[in-house]
Each structure stands twice: as C-alpha cells, then as structure tokens.
Amino acid sequence: MLYYYHFQGDPKRQPPGLNVRAKDGSSLLVHTPPEGIGPWFSGTRVSWHRSQLEEIGKVGADSALVVWRPSRDSQVWSVPGLAAMVQALKELRSLRREYPLISAYIDLNLPEDQKLDLNTEAGKALLYTFIQEFFQLVPPDLRFRVPLPNTPPQDAAAVVVLGNANTANGRANGLTADIKRKFLQEFGHPLVVAGTQEWVERGAELDAVVPLDAKNASETGTAGLFTTAVVSPNSPQAAENASGFKPRNAGRSMIERWNSLYKSPPDWVIINSWNGYHDGTEVAPSRQHGDREQNLVMAALAALNREGDFGARLLSLEAPKYMRPRTVNRVQMRIRNTGTRTWIRGGAALRYIWRKNGQPIDASGQLAVQRDVQPRRTETLSIGVAAVNRTAEPLPEGEYELAFELVPSPGANPIPLASLPVQVKSEGMDEGAYLAGSSTPCIMGSGKTYSSELRIRNGSAQSWPKGLWYVAYRWAKNGTPIGGEADVSKIPALVDLEPGGVAAVEASVAASGSDGHPLPPSALNQNTAYTLLWDVITPDGKRL
Known part of the structure; x- marks a missing residue:
C-alpha cells in the first residue's frame, strides 16, 4: 500500500506547509483528513505515523510501500520523517497493535541538477545510495521481505520499487544485478528490485513491474518473478475533472477492479494509495468520502486471502x-x-x-x-x-x-x-551475532541517555557466559564511524547465551561522544545525520 509522509501541517517544523498549505494559507490537499489540517498533520510526528500505520495494519495490508524522496532538498523532512515512522512501528509492536512492515518506493522525480546519469558509474552508484540510505534507517525486523523461488525461507528478500525512470538518462542494462549484489553484501539478505514500465524499456531486468501512476493506477504487471496489480479508488475510464483527477463513481470502480482480481489473483496487489490526500488517491478516511474506500479495501483483502474457516x-x-x-x-x-x-x-x-x-x-x-x-x-x-x-x-x-x-x-x-x-552440526557453525530486534529510540535529544532492549541471537558455536560478553555501540555521522576504538561504549551482558539462543540485553545509550560532550543536533539541510552501530564482543575478545 503506497504510503506518503511528505506532509507538514506544523508551522514550527521544516519545511512549514509542505504539500498542505500554500503561502496564502489555502489548502493544497485535494481531499481533507477527517481530523482536518493542523499541527498534528505532520510526517515528522511519531503520533501521526502511529495512527496511520495502525489503520493500515487493521485493513489487512502486509506492507507500507513508503515513498522515499532522496533529493538533497528533501532531507530536511524525509530523514526525520522516516525516523519518526520507525519509532511509531516500534511502539506499535511493543503495544502488540497491528502494523505493516516496510518496503521502499524510490521517488526519482529529482531536480534538474540531481538527475541520474546511468551512463556513468557515478550515476549508478548514486541510485544504490538512494536505496542504501533508506534501508540503513529501517531495522531488519521491520522490513517487508518476500520468499524467493528455490531459496531458503530464512533468506527472504527485502523489496524496493524504482519510480519513474523518465527523469534519468541512459540505459539500465545490468543495473539491477549490481544493486542486488551490493545490497546482499551490505545488509546480509537479498533484495527484490521492482519498478515501473519505463525501467523495462531502458533494459532493466526487474523482478516485478509495478504500473503505478499518480492519478490513475488500475493496471497489471506480468513480467519478472512476481505478477502485480495496482488498485486505485479512482475510475480508469472516466475523464479527469477540472482539478486533473478522476472521479470515484461512489466506489463502483474499485469494486469492479477487485472483482476482476479474484478470478486470477496476482502475487502482489499494490493499493495507490493509503494517504495520497495531495493527489486525491487516498483510501484512508476523508471528509469528502468518509471511510467508504477503507472499508472496501478491508473487505476486498479479506476476500482475496480468505481460506475458509481456518487460514x-x-x-x-x-x-x-x-x-x-x-x-x-x-x-x-x-x-x-x-x-x-x-x-x-x-x-x-x-x-x-x-x-x-x-x-x-x-x-x-x-x-x-x-x-x-x-x-x-x-x-x-x-x-x-x-x-x-x-x-x-x-x-x-x-x-x-x-x-x-x-x-x-x-x-x-x-x-x-x-x-x-x-x-x-557441532563444529564450523558460525553465523556470528544477529540483532533480532531493538527498542532503541529513533529520535534522541542531544546529550540525553535512553534505555534500550536488544534482542541478540548467538549464531556462533561458543557459549557466552553472563558478564563475559558485551554489547558495544558507537555513533556514525553520515555513515562514517566517529572516532576510533576509544569511542566505543561497552556494556556487559548479564545473561548466559547458548549457541542458537536469543537473549534480551538491557543497554543505556547516550547521545554523546566518548568525551561526554553532547552530539551536535542533526542538521539535515547540511547533510548531517547519525546512525548507531552495534557490535557484540565475545568472551574471547572477538568483535561480531
């Protein structure tokens, strides 16, 4: 389900009014959320994401296909907004509420001076960087992953959808294979690369074709490993209205589209969109249409997946x-x-x-x-x-x-x-350490200390007695670790952990350097962002 968060209704946050209000105060939204427009309607607020994502989970959608804007001028809201989204998901999980897992839609409508040149190695590397930056901010346990043919279920793949290729120059032959290789090497699990039809025309070998269009998406993709269908509340046959958007025909268009899918269900159904209030594609409740489309989607997904009394x-x-x-x-x-x-x-x-x-x-x-x-x-x-x-x-x-x-x-x-x-087997078994989950806050105050619970799997062949192994963290700025070995904070793990076991370890995390000085606040308009790097130090001193 396509998920937008490029909204800023809070005049005290940057950039004020983004996709919500014009400079004269008038609304930029085609449809209005039930609660209206105010400071609460903000893609950088955890509470806003929490309510949106819980509703997506209740509808029955498995994944939120997050629209990621990688352009430099978008970082002031895209990075803190994604951090707020991840924090909201962690809170929903802790409360045992419904929530979707996360996949990425890379919005490539870039400014003229930032367009991709696929004819150069630098241009290809930049596209991977867009994907890399997104998944570095989304923990592994919150990523939506799909099983691959002839591949162990443990090696399910994350999903990325490449947006419109018309803003890029050059051919895309061999591009997706290079992206997958880099992703597997860095993140430790495969990546499924899907995209719009324009990428196929440029020579990209996609795992799935996703025929998304902002105003009208009721198409089917059959190329690649996965078949797809895109459903929108708007009528594909009707003419655009004066605002440039197609009407909904009181929900009949969506019902007809869902009925056509029951005959031969695709592997993926992408709903365009959950909350596209800015372009009139939302299925979330609105003042104009109530909760009609939300209820239609809930019923349609239940019917599409229904397996009798028990499933x-x-x-x-x-x-x-x-x-x-x-x-x-x-x-x-x-x-x-x-x-x-x-x-x-x-x-x-x-x-x-x-x-x-x-x-x-x-x-x-x-x-x-x-x-x-x-x-x-x-x-x-x-x-x-x-x-x-x-x-x-x-x-x-x-x-x-x-x-x-x-x-x-x-x-x-x-x-x-x-x-x-x-x-x-008894010998030669060494998958190292794996972070199975973390409650570490995604948004921290400079110089403040926070409690975090880490769920760590012992993938080695050795037992780790309590007090003799450690978790360690250090900060990285723009992907580069800050300082050296002296800047690593070590925390003893007070629990025995046998091979194959998973243990919860309590850790305190300070948003400060090793000298105790607070880390400077992120300055996203100057490309400054922090990440937290975790290691396990085993009883024999090995760092995993």
Missing part, C-alpha cells in the same frame, strides 16, 4: 540455518489469521516437526497461542526449537527440514506455514 499466512520469519545438537534455538514468526474464525487462546498452537529426507522423525514441539487472534489480525510467536528427539537425545549431525504448522483449533487440520532447511 494462516506467514508474514515474517527470523530463524537460524545451523543448530548444534541438544541446543534450544529461538525461532520467531509473525502470522496473519486469514480465515473467518478466531484462534482461541490456549486452543491454537504453533508446532514444529523435524524431518529427514522428507520423512518426519520422532522430534517435535509446540507453543500455545497466548491470546485470541481474530480474522485479519496478526500474532508474533517466538518458539524454542530443541535439536533433540522425543527422548531428549541429541539429533545426529546432518541436514534436516524443520517444518512449521499452525493448529488453529483442537481437532482442526494443521495449516503449513514454512519448511526450513537446517543443518545440525
């Missing part, structure tokens, strides 16, 4: 590829109820089954769902997977499949969720 779909997964015999390894899943019946607390359960050569072996376990999960709602489950058989003997070393299924109700047929390839 489930895996939205995200965090799991190891290697396990040591006789260890308990934490696997976390986020699952959506796609059926019509509620999963009852204590009655529904997540189950795992070990398989060897496609056949179940005498090794399994399960976790009861701890709260009722209504249709269209999601639940995050963290289950400990033991690399032992039913008599607590260690699994022999070798290659296995770890199958997960949801039992929605006692006596109901289990619903398959995922089958993961896992290698059980």
Whole structure:
C-alpha cells in the first residue's frame, strides 16, 4: 500500500506547509483528513505515523510501500520523517497493535541538477545510495521481505520499487544485478528490485513491474518473478475533472477492479494509495468520502486471502540455518489469521516437526497461542526449537527440514506455514551475532541517555557466559564511524547465551561522544545525520 509522509501541517517544523498549505494559507490537499489540517498533520510526528500505520495494519495490508524522496532538498523532512515512522512501528509492536512492515518506493522525480546519469558509474552508484540510505534507517525486523523461488525461507528478500525512470538518462542494462549484489553484501539478505514500465524499456531486468501512476493506477504487471496489480479508488475510464483527477463513481470502480482480481489473483496487489490526500488517491478516511474506500479495501483483502474457516499466512520469519545438537534455538514468526474464525487462546498452537529426507522423525514441539487472534489480525510467536528427539537425545549431525504448522483449533487440520532447511552440526557453525530486534529510540535529544532492549541471537558455536560478553555501540555521522576504538561504549551482558539462543540485553545509550560532550543536533539541510552501530564482543575478545 503506497504510503506518503511528505506532509507538514506544523508551522514550527521544516519545511512549514509542505504539500498542505500554500503561502496564502489555502489548502493544497485535494481531499481533507477527517481530523482536518493542523499541527498534528505532520510526517515528522511519531503520533501521526502511529495512527496511520495502525489503520493500515487493521485493513489487512502486509506492507507500507513508503515513498522515499532522496533529493538533497528533501532531507530536511524525509530523514526525520522516516525516523519518526520507525519509532511509531516500534511502539506499535511493543503495544502488540497491528502494523505493516516496510518496503521502499524510490521517488526519482529529482531536480534538474540531481538527475541520474546511468551512463556513468557515478550515476549508478548514486541510485544504490538512494536505496542504501533508506534501508540503513529501517531495522531488519521491520522490513517487508518476500520468499524467493528455490531459496531458503530464512533468506527472504527485502523489496524496493524504482519510480519513474523518465527523469534519468541512459540505459539500465545490468543495473539491477549490481544493486542486488551490493545490497546482499551490505545488509546480509537479498533484495527484490521492482519498478515501473519505463525501467523495462531502458533494459532493466526487474523482478516485478509495478504500473503505478499518480492519478490513475488500475493496471497489471506480468513480467519478472512476481505478477502485480495496482488498485486505485479512482475510475480508469472516466475523464479527469477540472482539478486533473478522476472521479470515484461512489466506489463502483474499485469494486469492479477487485472483482476482476479474484478470478486470477496476482502475487502482489499494490493499493495507490493509503494517504495520497495531495493527489486525491487516498483510501484512508476523508471528509469528502468518509471511510467508504477503507472499508472496501478491508473487505476486498479479506476476500482475496480468505481460506475458509481456518487460514494462516506467514508474514515474517527470523530463524537460524545451523543448530548444534541438544541446543534450544529461538525461532520467531509473525502470522496473519486469514480465515473467518478466531484462534482461541490456549486452543491454537504453533508446532514444529523435524524431518529427514522428507520423512518426519520422532522430534517435535509446540507453543500455545497466548491470546485470541481474530480474522485479519496478526500474532508474533517466538518458539524454542530443541535439536533433540522425543527422548531428549541429541539429533545426529546432518541436514534436516524443520517444518512449521499452525493448529488453529483442537481437532482442526494443521495449516503449513514454512519448511526450513537446517543443518545440525557441532563444529564450523558460525553465523556470528544477529540483532533480532531493538527498542532503541529513533529520535534522541542531544546529550540525553535512553534505555534500550536488544534482542541478540548467538549464531556462533561458543557459549557466552553472563558478564563475559558485551554489547558495544558507537555513533556514525553520515555513515562514517566517529572516532576510533576509544569511542566505543561497552556494556556487559548479564545473561548466559547458548549457541542458537536469543537473549534480551538491557543497554543505556547516550547521545554523546566518548568525551561526554553532547552530539551536535542533526542538521539535515547540511547533510548531517547519525546512525548507531552495534557490535557484540565475545568472551574471547572477538568483535561480531
């Protein structure tokens, strides 16, 4: 679902009036949000994002396709706005509310002096930088990821959509392969690169074609790994009105479009848009149309995904590829109820089954769902997977499949969720350390100290006794670490962490340098932004 945040209704924030009010005070919006226009209507406010994103989650959308403006003159709002968005998602997750995961739409309507020249290596590198800067600000556990053919589910890919290529010069042959290679090397998991039809015409090899148009998007893309369809509340057949936008025909156009998709559902449905109040494409509630389109989308997504009384779909997964015999390894899943019946607390359960050569072996376990999960709602489950058989003997070393299924109700047929390839071995297992989640605030006051909980997976073959391993952080400015080894803050981890396990570590983070002086506030109009770099220091002094 296309998600905009280039709005600034707060006159005290920069740039005042962005896409909301003209200099004479008149509204720039085609449609008006139900709450009206005021300081609260601001893409740099955490509270605004929190309400928007929770509603997207309740509608049943899996991902917010965030419109990212990488131009230099947009950084004054795009960077703090994305930080506010991530903070809102962390808060929703902490409160166990509904929320979507994040994918990126790179808006390439750049100023004339910043246009991409794909004929040069510098131009190609700049396009990757646009993608890199976005994902550096979005933690791995909040990224929307899709499984790839013939690839382990643990290696699902993040998603980026390249916007209109008409503002770029040159051909795009080989461009996406280079972007994917760099992304995998830097972020540790694959990237799916989608884009508009113009990129195909320039020679780009896209994984999906997304035929987005700001005013009218009711098209289908069939090239690449994933088929797509774009749905808009506006009628594709009607003539534009005096304002240059197409009417909605009281919702009939959207109903007809959804009905056409039920016959042959695509892999992706992109809704244009959630909150495009500036161009009249929003399906979010407005004073002009009420909540009609929001309810239509909610019903349509439920019908598109409905699987009878009981159904489930895996939205995200965090799991190891290697396990040591006789260890308990934490696997976390986020699952959506796609059926019509509620999963009852204590009655529904997540189950795992070990398989060897496609056949179940005498090794399994399960976790009861701890709260009722209504249709269209999601639940995050963290289950400990033991690399032992039913008599607590260690699994022999070798290659296995770890199958997960949801039992929605006692006596109901289990619903398959995922089958993961896992290698059980005692030696040579070293995935290092993995940050499975963090509550670190995305917006900090200069010189202030904040509490943070880090969820860290031990992917090594060694045990980490409490007090003998550390988490360490240091600040980076514009991607470059500040200072040297003396500027690293070390925090002892007061918890034992076995191989494959996940532990919560409490840490205090100060927005200050090692000398205690507050970090200067970000000056985005001068291209100044901070990131926090985390490491694990093992008992033998190895930095991961």
